[in-house]
Amino acid sequence: MTQENKALFIIFGGTGDLAKRKLYPSLFRLFRKGAIGKHFAVIGTARREWTNDHFREVVTESIEELNPTPKEIDSFTSHFYYQAHNVTNTEEYVTLEKLASELNEEYQLEGNRIFYLAMAPSFFGTIAQHIKSEHILSDDGFNRLIIEKPFGTDYKTAKELNDSISAAFTEDQIFRIDHYLGKEMVQNISAIRFGNNIFESLWNHHYIDNVQITLAESLGVEERGGYYDKSGALKDMVQNHILQVVALLAMEPPTIFSDRAIRTEKINALESIRIYNEEEVKENFVRGQYSSGHLGKNNFVGYHDEKDVDPSSSTETFVAGKFMIDTFRWSGVPFYIRTGKRLTEKGTRINIVFKPTPINVFRASTQSEELPENILTIYIQPTEGFSLTLNGKEVGPGFAVDPVKLNYRHSSETLENSPEAYEKLLLDCLKGDATNFTHWDEVAASWKIVDIIRQTWDKETGAIPTYPARTMGPKESFDLLEKDGRSWVWEPDQWYREKELL
């Protein structure tokens, strides 16, 4: 049976996109499942002068897709309150505290408070400091701060931000969101590794040749051109999501599956990633920007023509690179990563490529010195599951050996019932479980890794490579693996080319 949790959520940026698209629907799913019920309340705050009624209408709209009954809408939205509040005005926090105390009494929330910073990062420090100085922290119950990405723009600014929030909250009260850690199959990485001896015993440089991580998006920058043009793919995706996935794949087994033990191992893994010098960055990392392109009959504009993007921008919309991890386990094993916008299709997947057998005893019939590699693929989205490519004998005379795929995908019913990332992360926070949030040491290590890449690129003045929209990135990304005698396992362009769409 689901246990009810008690808390007051104070959402800074309550009128914003993230709150409407992710937070309110996730709270509703938790409400439906009974994880929150009678004893919860939400205060939405932003500068706009909304009434409680208007706020409740907005919340109702945001959960429309979940087909709530009128009774569900009434009982859920009745817990929502709006307080107009400019976070830079110290006096206004007094009104906020008054409302928070009243709701604490009315809903018997036992002093539990979750502060969600769904606002531009430039406000994070100010809000955290005001929460402390204006006594919004509750004296009984728990106080937890959920903080959105981006956490700083480089190591220096991230440290400044961390110092300012740490003046108000202790590390175990801070929940830094990386929504990839809420994804079912990202969480499944640990289950696959530590729950299966056939994998964990092979999970090292003796048996693994290389690891490939792809976070591909078919969408462009959409409405976020202003933000994205200042950020780029390196800071938007590599510093956080990709390095978190690398850490989960590379970390040593924890002694027990607890947030503390996992964090320790993830920090060790991140701190073992080689920090390149400028020459090594040039050798091991490439970037690209999408130009106009088409897929079938659909045409797509280039990045320079996107809304709120500087037409002469050299911001990268694609990154591919090779990380090396300096531990006994991973010595010599490259972790190839790539991510980009306007790629051929949306797809997040991990390919673990195993070393081939030492000799190919079937070489007479396969006419090749090596057998195809075994590959474990973890499909993170849009489908969820895994596959394992093995070599088997082709049916019939002779001894032709061909790869066969053992395939497991979650059913559509499982997918439908599987909780959304934000829902899981909100529930974890209610329970005080920080396993799927990032510790400051992880953030710090990740920034140190990407800072040198950014600095190297910032010194380059020439045009950056381009790729046509809806293809799998610039030529340089393919060359990166080719010079190591390898290639990307996942090559959706091939499929589209066969269908004559590219």
Ligand SMILES: NC(=O)C1=CN([C@@H]2O[C@H](COP(=O)(O)OP(=O)(O)OC[C@H]3O[C@@H](n4cnc5c(N)ncnc54)[C@H](OP(=O)(O)O)[C@@H]3O)[C@@H](O)[C@H]2O)C=CC1
């Ligand atoms: N949207 C998304 O999909 C994602 C967002 N994020 C992160 O989440 C955070 C929020 O993003 P998003 O919702 O898109 O941003 P929006 O621009 O949609 O929302 C910003 C919110 O801040 C409020 N606000 C701005 N200035 C003030 C102020 N001085 N005092 C009080 N409230 C203020 C705005 O309301 P008002 O104008 O009424 O004051 C609004 O509610 C950002 O850190 C972003 O990087 C992370 C991942 C995905």
Ligand SMILES: O=C1O[C@H](COP(=O)(O)O)[C@@H](O)[C@H](O)[C@H]1O
């Ligand atoms: O954090 C971000 O992630 C999204 C991609 O998330 P996904 O869950 O759809 O894979 C990305 O579009 C956005 O630019 C970035 O800020």
